[in-house]
Amino acid sequence: MSLDQKKYLHKLHMNKIKVIICQIFLIVSFLFLWEYLVNKGIISSFIYSSPSRVIKTIKELIESHNFFNHIYITLKEVFISFTLGISLGFIIALILYEFKFLAKVIDPFLTMLNSLPKVALGPLIIIACGANIKSIILMALLINLIVSIITIYNGFLGTDEYILKLFKTLGASRFQILTKLVIPSSYQTIIASFKLGIAQTLIGVIMGEFLVSKEGIGYLIVYGKQVFNLNYVMTGIILLGIISYILYKLIIILENKLLKHL
Amino acid sequence: MNNLLEINNISKNYHTKNGEIEAIKNISFKIKKGEIISIVGPSGCGKSTLLSIISELDHDYFGKIIKDNNLKIAYMLQSDALLPWLTIYENAILGLKIKKRLDNETLDYVNYLFDFYNLSEFKESYPKNLSGGMRQRVALIRTLALKPDLLLLDEPFSALDQQSRLLISDDVYKIVKKEKKTVILVTHNIEEAVSFSDRVIVLSKRPSQIKNIININFTNQESIYERRKEKYYHQYFDTIWKDLDINES
Structure with a gap:
């Protein structure tokens, strides 16, 4: 390796470290500022809680054996609705791709459903499914499914025309065209729909928990509001922030693995 | 020698919302086994459509194509489509x-x-x-x-730079000659058509009809570089150029 190459690599490495240091600095100073402002009484500790109160709340929750249960319940709901949303979205997109006539027929209805604020369906869902996990999953599904269908379907439509022509000249069957061309060439869009889907699913699950639940992070927030203990609310928000970041990162890792050669 | 492929009175019309377009009108020609034919013509004259019809991608046409049922046709596109x-x-x-x-x-x-x-x-x-x-x-x-018994080349070199274009068309020429393949090459490069083929079919603009068929009689059958040095190379070029030129005006 030449000296210049070494210098270049060193520079890249240093740059990465600098970014991380700045990020840590931002978080730490934010937390300090928050704590300081609350302690000095500049902002209300009742409304905005404080980092130390959040830590205390987490400790209490762990002691009362609720902390991990709330996280587990929310994660479980997210996992179920996300998997369902993505798989159903994928299957429906495939059907629409294979049957273009059907796609044309239901296009306006998909658009309508996509723009409809799904929370408006909340009361209906609760009465139809009852105040249980089913309602929460259905709510999340309503929110993430349409987006998945539309994203994946557009990915399928974006298949390279030339390669499609090549497959036809090779006499490929519809099934071969799907499995060997259309689906693999949509990996990128499918992963993109994962990214959209995970954010939408979190919205749906928390919305669902606001409406019906007895456990979960959404419940923690609603409970905190009802008993005027805003420490719970803040704790819930922070937990959600961390969870969404981790889930998103997991998808990025998956993306890097799947799309290595593209 | 037998004809590998016989094209009889092929016509095709496109239907769009704004009306009907006559793309190809009464095109007929024959190809013998081992022959290399180039099709040149103004852009948009329906050269690719003709290849689609021959390769059975497009069934919506008038006329008749006579060929062996077991004829293996391969199609090479302008994009590498990898x-x-x-x-x-x-x-x-x-x-x-x-x-x-x-x-x-x-x-x-x-x-x-x-x-x-x-x-x-x-x-x-x-x-x-x-x-x-x-x-x-x-x-x-x-x-x-x-x-394949029949190789259809749809402007396969036009996305390449000049140097690669010459190198690869020479590669193709050599292997095609060596394996005695039958080829239909669609191109809008006259030099390529002359140096590559035994016969050049010149098409008119839409509705595309056969304007002229020119037999290329070169002694060299090994390399397109050598063929470009042949005595009548420029004469062939001029003939095709004129045929195309009359069409444009």
Whole structure:
């Protein structure tokens, strides 16, 4: 390796470290500022809680054996609705791709459903499914499914025309065209729909928990509001922030693995 | 020699919302086995449409095509159409895979072609790591691997730079001659048409009809570089140029 190459690599490495240091600095100073402002009484500790109160709340929750249960319940709901949303979205997109006539027929209805604020369906869902996990999953599904269908379907439509022509000249069957061309060439869009889907699913699950639940992070927030203990609310928000970041990162890792050669 | 393919009175109309367009009108010609034919014509005159009809991609036309039912036709496109998520080797055997003709014999032939084009060391690379010329060679291997009786080339070199274009068209010419393949080449490059083929069919603008058929009588049958030095090369060029020119005005 030449000296210049070494210098270049060193520079890249240093740059990465600098970014991380700045990020840590931002978080730490934010937390300090928050704590300081609350302690000095500049902002209300009742409304905005404080980092130390959040830590205390987490400790209490762990002691009362609720902390991990709330996280587990929310994660479980997210996992179920996300998997369902993505798989159903994928299957429906495939059907629409294979049957273009059907796609044309239901296009306006998909658009309508996509723009409809799904929370408006909340009361209906609760009465139809009852105040249980089913309602929460259905709510999340309503929110993430349409987006998945539309994203994946557009990915399928974006298949390279030339390669499609090549497959036809090779006499490929519809099934071969799907499995060997259309689906693999949509990996990128499918992963993109994962990214959209995970954010939408979190919205749906928390919305669902606001409406019906007895456990979960959404419940923690609603409970905190009802008993005027805003420490719970803040704790819930922070937990959600961390969870969404981790889930998103997991998808990025998956993306890097799947799309290595593209 | 028998005719490999006979095209009788082919016509095709396109239907759009704004009306009907006559794309091709009464085109007839014959190809003998081992012959190389070029089709030239103004852009948008329906050259590619004609290839689509011959390769049975397009069934919606008038007229008749007479050919052996077992005739193996391979189609090579302007874009290399390589799948980015497959290695070069996997791309090269894609056609065989789809046609379910993967066996030791066909794979040996693919390996032979990789050696022939000096691409063996890149077998495990991915398309994005190869130059345009190399990618087009892989597309060529993918086409030849099917051992077609009739090779349809739809402007296969036009996306390449001049240097790669000459190198690869010479490569194609050599292998086609060596294996005595029958070829229909669609191009709008007159030099390419003259140096490559035994006969050049000049099409008029839409609705496209046969304007002229020119037999190219060169002694050299080995390399397009040598063929370009032949005595009547420029005369052929001028004849075709004039045929095209009259059409444009």
